[in-house]
Amino acid sequence: MQLTTERLTLRPILNTDWPLWLELHQQPDVMRFVGEITDEATLREKFNHGLSAGLGQWHKENNTWLTLVIEETATATPIGLHGFLSMWAPFQQAELGFMLSPEFQGKGYALEASRAVIDFALHECNYHKLIATVTQGNHASHHLLKKLGFELEGTLKHNFQINGKWVNDEKFGLLRI
Numbered sequence: 001m002q003l004t005t006e007r008l009t010l011r012p013i014l015n016t017d018w019p020l021w022l023e024l025h026q027q028p029d030v031m032r033f034v035g036e037i038t039d040e041a042t043l044r045e046k047f048n049h050g051l052s053a054g055l056g057q058w059h060k061e062n063n064t065w066l067t068l069v070i071e072e073t074a075t076a077t078p079i080g081l082h083g084f085l086s087m088w089a090p091f092q093q094a095e096l097g098f099m100l101s102p103e104f105q106g107k108g109y110a111l112e113a114s115r116a117v118i119d120f121a122l123h124e125c126n127y128h129k130l131i132a133t134v135t136q137g138n139h140a141s142h143h144l145l146k147k148l149g150f151e152l153e154g155t156l157k158h159n160f161q162i163n164g165k166w167v168n169d170e171k172f173g174l175l176r177i
Helices: 015-025 040-050 109-124 139-147
Strands: 008-012 065-072 077-087 093-100 129-135 151-162 165-175
Touching (some): 015 040, 015 077, 040 065, 065 093, 093 109, 109 129, 129 139
Antiparallel strands (some): 008 065, 065 077, 077 093, 151 165
């Protein structure tokens, strides 16, 4: 399975993508709205769990992440990760998530990749609803989701901790219609 856009290729994560995974998950600029930077062993365990998509083992009924690598098509440079956590049973929902290397942010890549992933999730996988969680203060992701048609459904106060500090989570939803 591969998704393509005008400038990007999104493909299942492979074992050779470990350096990208490690780099993204250890960059403070990437992680400041995502979660705490963890040790390499913990990251390797999460990475190995996400490899099922690259091995052709991902199915929406398994309630696991479909993790895709975003590559610039012209250069074959990996620039980030995208995908969704399947929550098929019982309500046919999935939670969208993405990470982009800082040097590739602000170029419209997140919007372009998200459109492709959303189209795949809603129209090929037939999810009823996509959800997304944004740490309050992450204005770029907030505005991106609004641009993609997501609606802010509510804010959960002190819902998560990042680096020992409680943060509010904004919950967004997009229905297939």
